[in-house]
Amino acid sequence: MDGELIFVIFIVAVALLFDFVNGFHDAANSVATVVATRVLSPGQAVIWAAFFNFVAAFGLGVHVANTIGQGIVDAAVVDEKLILSALIGAIVWDIITWRWGLPTSSSHALIGGLIGAAIASGGADTVIRSGVQKVGAFIVISPVVGFIAATFLALAILHLYQRVPPSTAQGVFRRLQLVSAAAYSLGHGTNDAQKTMGVIAVLLFTTGHLGGEFHVPIWVILSAHAAIALGTVFGGWRIVRTMGMRITKLEPQDGFAAEAAAAAAILFASQVGIPVSTTHTISGGIVGVGSTKRFSAVRWGVAYNIVLAWIITIPASAAIAWAAFFVAKAF
Amino acid sequence: MPGVGLGVLTALLAAAILVPTFLAVKVLMDLGLGVLLVSVVVLGLLLAYALRRETVGH
Numbered sequence: 001m002d003g004e005l006i007f008v009i010f011i012v013a014v015a016l017l018f019d020f021v022n023g024f025h026d027a028a029n030s031v032a033t034v035v036a037t038r039v040l041s042p043g044q045a046v047i048w049a050a051f052f053n054f055v056a057a058f059g060l061g062v063h064v065a066n067t068i069g070q071g072i073v074d075a076a077v078v079d080e081k082l083i084l085s086a087l088i089g090a091i092v093w094d095i096i097t098w099r100w101g102l103p104t105s106s107s108h109a110l111i112g113g114l115i116g117a118a119i120a121s122g123g124a125d126t127v128i129r130s131g132v133q134k135v136g137a138f139i140v141i142s143p144v145v146g147f148i149a150a151t152f153l154a155l156a157i158l159h160l161y162q163r164v165p166p167s168t169a170q171g172v173f174r175r176l177q178l179v180s181a182a183a184y185s186l187g188h189g190t191n192d193a194q195k196t197m198g199v200i201a202v203l204l205f206t207t208g209h210l211g212g213e214f215h216v217p218i219w220v221i222l223s224a225h226a227a228i229a230l231g232t233v234f235g236g237w238r239i240v241r242t243m244g245m246r247i248t249k250l251e252p253q254d255g256f257a258a259e260a261a262a263a264a265a266i267l268f269a270s271q272v273g274i275p276v277s278t279t280h281t282i283s284g285g286i287v288g289v290g291s292t293k294r295f296s297a298v299r300w301g302v303a304y305n306i307v308l309a310w311i312i313t314i315p316a317s318a319a320i321a322w323a324a325f326f327v328a329k330a331f
Numbered sequence: 332m333p334g335v336g337l338g339v340l341t342a343l344l345a346a347a348i349l350v351p352t353f354l355a356v357k358v359l360m361d362l363g364l365g366v367l368l369v370s371v372v373v374l375g376l377l378l379a380y381a382l383r384r385e386t387v388g389h
Contacts, residue, residue, distance in 0.1 A: 149349055160341065
């Protein structure tokens with residue numbers, strides 16, 4: 001086995017580690033609302049989310065992977081060192097924000113990493129502006145759509161359940177939340193695992209291990225979903241606490257509305273090939289349902305800190321990747 | 332089992348709200364990313380303002 005192939009295998013392993021860290025860091029958001037509303041215990045909820053993260057490998061397409069692989073930076077400048085630097089930028093930023101307990105976006109950290117490494121490699125012209133604009137616009141669009149859809153749904157539920165005894169309503173929503181949590185985990189699995197798939201596929205393509213046409217091999221799809229599911233199983237409790245309990249107090253019907261709206265938003269984005277932050281989207285949903293009860297019930301200070309972390313994620317991970325590229329180039 | 336009927340009704344209600352919402356998002360997206368961004372932000376701000384008025388009272 002030649003040295004170049006060993007290096008490619010090493011980077012694929014790092015990409016899967018990123019996916020695992022993504023699960024560890026992000027995927028716990030999938031279970032935050034079911035844990036906060038005590039529909040499932042933390043252990044049960046994590047297994048539930050991980051299962052649907054993995055099931056998402058089947059039949060939901062690879063549109064997001066294609067965007068990551070070909071729509072963010074010019075594939076002509078992509079090589080092993082660029083991908084490794086991008087991954088280092090994303091992983092280091094994820095670990096820093098995980099230590100701070102902030103639910104920032106692993107997706108945007110990866111995109112920032114790709115941008116920073118591409119600029120270090122070939123200058124600003126190697127960044128595909130239309131792709132970055134689309135991702136940038138959806139940084140705002142995905143949480144706001146999550147907010148709007150969850151608000152409408154929460155208001156409709158309030159209206160429908162006006163004369164229903166609270167104990168009956170609780171029973172209904174405890175079951176429905178299992179469905180909405182599963183749908184959210186499916187959306188999370190497909191959108192987030194595809195980002196890793198895109199990175200691995202473009203690495204294999206540019207190093208000549210994928211044939212003449214860009215595509216995502218089935219082993220890449222399965223291993224990316226397995227990595228994110230394992231990450232979900234292993235971690236993220238600090239962030240579960242922030243998302244599910246610190247933004248606002250949640251009842252089962254609130255959890256259902258937030259998750260159903262976020263799931264719909266993420267599955268929509270996945271079908272149109274846009275990498276979105278699942279963290280952003282569920283946050284928008286949680287803020288929406290909290291606001292329908294009492295605007296002041298939302299702890300805006302916590303929400304504000306999260307938004308701040310979102311704003312600095314792409315520049316910060318880009319800067320780390322930019323520096324990592326020059327270190328990698330020295331070897 | 333009134334809970335089952337209520338659960339089905341709630342699921343249908345969710346579909347009746349979410350499906351048209353995302354069809355509208357797709358239509359706006361086809362009109363242009365800028366159109367979608369501005370429309371979503373304006374609607375979000377209006378909704379937040381209305382919720383604030385309703386739940387805080389000023």
